Amino acid sequence: MIETIFRTVDVPAEHRFEAMRENMTNVHAPAHLSSAHAIDFSAEMRLVRLGRLCVWPATVQPARMWRTPRLIRQSDPEQYHLTLMLRGTKRCMLTGRQFGPHEMHMTDTSQPYEVEVVDDHGEIKMIGVEFPKALLPLPADQVNRVVNRRLPGQQGIGVLLTSFLTGLTRHTGCYRPSDGPRLETVLTDLFSAVLAHHLDAETALSPETPQRTLMLRIRSHIRQRLHDQELTPATVAAAHHISTSYLHRLFRNHAHDSDHEGTTVAAWIRHQRLEAARRDLADPAQHAIPVHHIGLRWGFSHHAAFTRAFRSVYGMPPRDYRHATCRPAGPAH
Incomplete structure (x- = not known):
């Protein structure tokens, strides 16, 4: 388990927004970024590597991000992105849907998207996760049905996923490097179970996934x-x-x-x-x-x-x- 921190305050003011864009490219995928606060952009991201997964709790100012077909042709890491909103609102410009605190939203780096994050108080808190598609046991055509849909985080199996993410990012100092692969497995299974729940495709999951999900419920209990x-x-x-x-x-x-x-x-x-x-x-x-x-x-x-x-x-x-x-x-x- 490897953790690094990115802060725009560590960068000269005139280069902060570009540094943020480059950081997002490295963590997520090449994308365009704009903000009314670009002159002196403020953001902080903690990058937590769990094997092949990347979890990044972040505090940012309002911004818009979009990925075009041209950028997809140039570079596609072939991964799903999950955002758990903690404060503020995320808007999907292509569908008009909004996602508030304790709701999750998913995008696909192989598909164009345009999203923005806003907040009346000017500061947004969220947790992002990058999932390589190869790790998920569900077929891509099924997963695509969930892209850009609202995934509730305060009811059903979504509570397990949001609780795990918030607990994981709050206590990263308690883990050892060897815990990374274990946490990768747990997080992947939880995410797969949430997707399967919304797809009614539990039978497509590996036999171990329901057991791991039950174990997470038991440990939470x-x-x-x-x-x-x-x-x-x-x-x-x-x-x-x-x-x-x-x-x-x-x-x-x-x-x-x-x-x-x-x-x-x-x-x-x-x-x-x-x-x-x-x-x-x-x-x-x-x-x-x-x-x-x-x-x-x-x-x-x-x-x-x-x-x-x-x-x-x-x-x-x-x-x-x-x-x-x-x-x-x-x-x-």
């Missing part, structure tokens, strides 16, 4: 309920209408998709709880919260059990870890 002391493999299985034995089999089969130690359901739950507690212990803003309260917050009903589990993973008791990593914030000056 667990993360949202780490505080619940009644969270067990049995309750997780019941919530997803599967048997406990099938749940254990899913975790064994997809152990390589996880960046956490332990392939059993119980071990994964414990690791998630310990990681959440570790983050809170290292947070200066929570220095005054008693250690046993943090353990209780994340599902450890007994302080002694929390201390033993924490020491076994991080090599020291939670109180010592807090003293070693967290200094209380001093008075403001």
Whole structure:
């Protein structure tokens, strides 16, 4: 997993807009770019490489971008682009459709398009993703039916994709380089599942994709309920209408998709709880919260059990870890 940052503020004012255009060409595809703010354009993009995928959260000023048949003939990386809007509006000039916050829009580098991003406050936030067509298990003629359509991100399977993208881009520092291929697989499967949902073409997906999608639902369910002391493999299985034995089999089969130690359901739950507690212990803003309260917050009903589990993973008791990593914030000056 490789991450780089592009900021127009690092470029002389008179060259910022051209630098932005060149950056978009390198990340996405050759395209024309215009903006009413071109004289002193402001933008910031973080480029996160996940194997063959590129994810780029960005903050930009209003701009218009279009790709012509001539540019397509000159260069075509043959990939699909997905935009998840976080703030502002994206407009597709060819269809007249608009896409607001938490909605997704897809374009094809092999087809002409013209889009613009606008916002009443002058600043747009979004996450872009570049998917090589060769990675998707769906035929191109089917995928083309979804191009330029609205893909909701607040309902159904779209929630899983938008949650994954926002979480991924918020916590890139937590991943290791070796996690890139795993995250590429998860993101590709999620994107494929969203497309299949809108195409009613689930049967065209590989047999593993529905299982991976179910695993993402299960892990999301667990993360949202780490505080619940009644969270067990049995309750997780019941919530997803599967048997406990099938749940254990899913975790064994997809152990390589996880960046956490332990392939059993119980071990994964414990690791998630310990990681959440570790983050809170290292947070200066929570220095005054008693250690046993943090353990209780994340599902450890007994302080002694929390201390033993924490020491076994991080090599020291939670109180010592807090003293070693967290200094209380001093008075403001």
